[in-house]
Structure formats: structure tokens, C-alpha cells
Amino acid sequence: MANSRRDKADSYTQRAHREGYPARSVYKLEEINQTHHLIKPGDSVLDVGAAPGSWTLFTHRELIKGKGKIVSVDLNPLNLNPVPPTVTAFVGDAFSKEIRQRLVEEGPYDAIISDAAPMTTGNRTVDTTRSEWLAEQVVLLSQEQLKTHGNLVIKIFQGGGQEAVLKTMRTMFQKAKAFKPKACRDDSFEIYLIGLDKKE
Template identity: 75%
Template sequence: MATSRRDRADSYTKRAHKEGYPARSVYKLEEIQNTFKLVKPGDSVLDVGAAPGSWTLFTHRVLLKEQGKIIAVDLNPLNLNPIPHTVTAFVGDAFSKDIRSKLVENGPYDVIISDVAPMTMGNRSVDTSRSEYLASQVIYLASEHLKVHGNLVVKVFQGGGQVELIQTMRSMFAKVKPFKPKACRDDSFEIYLVGLDKKES
């Protein structure tokens, strides 16, 4: 019998719990990394929209092999105890003046990973336009604070503006790919935009 995304999502939740990750979204990053090889040990990584912290913890443990650094930022604190030694966490709006200046101080970055998402209202067009705004802010951050040859992954809810986001990324990166991990739920309209090998500007 075929396995639905919902069944797989449930098995991802159990696995995340068993492996000590606070959210099953960790397996989306695992698939993204297995496909695109975004991060290597020793890299400096910025995680935007990092809470509760699964992507941050996976990056620390598996991708960096505990070598390198992660700057994690979210409106909410990370739910990791202890906070891994490679991680510096900031709580606040990643695009506010205060937090932005901290992100700039700690950059530039080899890789920016972002699973950032708005609080959803259940109104698809509002949710989508908020997600597009957040994704565009992350792409802008990457245009200024991602190193040449660096990589980016950013989440966006599918709908109107994703074509423009892809176009902007094509002007910045040698290769751009939209990617939907199997770990996404069937009813989810999220997609990840992957930019590889940032060009000289």
C-alpha cells in the first residue's frame, strides 16, 4: 500500500522525538542537504527563523560535525538544552535594525538556511504574501551578507510571487532550484528555494 505524506510526517515526528530534535522539520533539511550539499564542516551558517531549533541542532551535529559556527535567530527562543557550543542565538525580528546589526557583525556567512514562516491566519493569500515578504528579506540579507560561492535555502509558501523570488535568486546564484522535500505534509503549500554558488556582484 502506498504511504501518504501524512503517514510519513507522523513517522518523522516519532523519529525526531527519538533522535532528540524538537521538530520533525529536521528531515526536510536532511533531504535538502543530501540533494544539494549546502553545508560542510567548518562553515559559518546563519539560520533565520530557527526556533524551536531542529535545523540548528542538525546543522551542529551532522552538517558541521561540531566544527564551525551557527548564528540562529528567531522571534522565539530555541528549545535546545544545552545550546550547542557552535551556536550563538538571538531572539527578535531578524529584519529589525537591532538584530540585523548583530547578524551583520557576525557575518559574512558561507551558508544561509531559512525555514522562516509567518504565523498562519488560514487565509491563503494573506499567508502567502507574508511568507513571500519574509523570503524576500532573507534573499536580500543573502545578497549582502552571504560570501561569494556561498549557498542559500529559504522557504516560501507557493502562490503569486515565487517566480519573482526565483528570478532575483537567478541573478545572484550560479544555480537555483525549487525543491519540495518528501517530509513536507501533503496539504502543505511550502516549497524551498535553493541557491548554489553565489556569484560575484
């Protein structure tokens, strides 16, 4: 059992605590970026579903390295103290008319990263349907607000709909694929859809 994903998950939690990140999800973004090189210093990044703020903090520290900007949006406030100087944070539904307008005013973006997830109900059909809806909304936002050559990462719960989202992404990007980071819990049915190099 020592090498099980659950054990790894616990070590990720401890490491996040040691390194000052509010959530272990940071190591999913680390792995996604190590393998796919989504974000570089100076980039403008939109982080959707950003709270408590691990992806935002990691992007500030390790990816844009304090240069560029991050726009973070979540239903809940970030739990970062201090909020890094590159970050503009919005609290609310990313896809409401009001917040969407604010995101558009800050765009366009070199990268859009979404770890957004619905509150889970335990009913797999309901949860995957809600996750797919969120993913579709992020794709729609990316069609408008992601720059040409920009990169996208979206979390989605596996349940059938991810193939349709991926199909749309294949029309938008030079390369689009599904990726499951090692940092995902064994029993989690989440996966990440990655779009690289947005077409003109």
C-alpha cells in the same frame, strides 16, 4: 493510506522525538542537504527562523560536525538543552534594525538557511504575501551577508510570488531552483528555494 505523506509525516515526528530533535522539520533540511550539499564542516551558517531549533541542532551535529559556527535567530527562543557550543542565538525579528545589525556583525556566512514562516491566518492570500515578504528579506540579507560561492535555502509558501524570488536568485547564484522535500506534509503549500554557488 499506509504510504500517504500524512503517515510519513507522523513517522517523521516519531523519529525526531527518538533522535532528540524538537521538530520534524529537521528531515526537510536533511533531504535538502543530501540532494544539494549546502553545508560542510567548518562553515559559518546563519539559520533564520530557527526556533525551536531542529535545523540548528542538525547543522551542528551532522553538517558542520561541531566545527565552524551557527548564528540562529528567531522571534522565539530555541528549545535546545544544552544549546550546542557552536551556536550564537538571537531572539527577535531578524529584519529589525537592531537584530539585523547583530547578524551583520557575525557575518558574512558560507550558508544562509531560512525556514522562517509567518503565523498562519488561514487566509491563503495573507499567508503567502507574508511568506513572500520574509523570503524577499532573506534574499536581501544574502546579497550582503552571503559569501561568494555560498549557498542559500529559503522556505516560501506557494502562491505566485515564488517565481519572482527565484528570478532574483537566478541573477545571484550559478544555480537556483525550487525543491519540495518528501518530509513536507501533503497538505502543506510550502516549498524551498535553493541557491547554489553565489556569484562574485
